[in-house]
Amino acid sequence: MKDINRIIEQYIEKEIDLIQVLHNIQNKYNYLPREVLEYVSRALHIPLSKIYSIATFYAAFSLVPRGKHLCTVCMGTACHVRGAPAVLSRIEERLNIKSGETTPDNQFTLETVNCLGACALAPIVVIDGEYHGQTTVNKVDKLLEKYAKEDKG
Numbered sequence: 341m342k343d344i345n346r347i348i349e350q351y352i353e354k355e356i357d358l359i360q361v362l363h364n365i366q367n368k369y370n371y372l373p374r375e376v377l378e379y380v381s382r383a384l385h386i387p388l389s390k391i392y393s394i395a396t397f398y399a400a401f402s403l404v405p406r407g408k409h410l411c412t413v414c415m416g417t418a419c420h421v422r423g424a425p426a427v428l429s430r431i432e433e434r435l436n437i438k439s440g441e442t443t444p445d446n447q448f449t450l451e452t453v454n455c456l457g458a459c460a461l462a463p464i465v466v467i468d469g470e471y472h473g474q475t476t477v478n479k480v481d482k483l484l485e486k487y488a489k490e491d492k493g
């Protein structure tokens with residue numbers, strides 16, 4: 341909990357807000373572990389219910405473990421019409437998981453969203469915050485390989 345204490349000290353000394361505290365925890369663990377939230381609640385005298393209401397309001401936070409890479413497939417209307425279902429099935433097949441799941445090696449978490457607001461680029465896949473527009477099944481294969489390769493160094 342040394343790192344968490346440092347995050348808590350920043351909250352007290354530099355008056356950063358609770359959302360920033362949660363972001364720092366999320367960056368460290370890739371999600372918000374319950375025991376860490378309980379610790380923060382006790383240390384800062386903030387009710388756990390308040391922390392949870394923030395944690396569940398923002399999509400950037402996750403209460404369940406996430407993989408190292410977050411892969412998001414847009415399933416909004418424009419992306420759907422231009423082939424997102426095929427792209428999603430291909431990713432599910434390659435990673436051997438369904439949307440909402442994480443690979444057993446914790447490398448990838450897959451999720452879907454309804455419109456990322458950039459429909460001109462449809463269909464869109466976002467990996468670790470990077471937008472990949474006009475995605476095709478072939479492009480997906482290359483992308484997943486690229487991220488997997490980076491991990492091997």
Ligand code: FES
Nearest residue numbers: 414416419456458
């Ligand atoms: S529907 Fe995918 S970005 Fe709008």
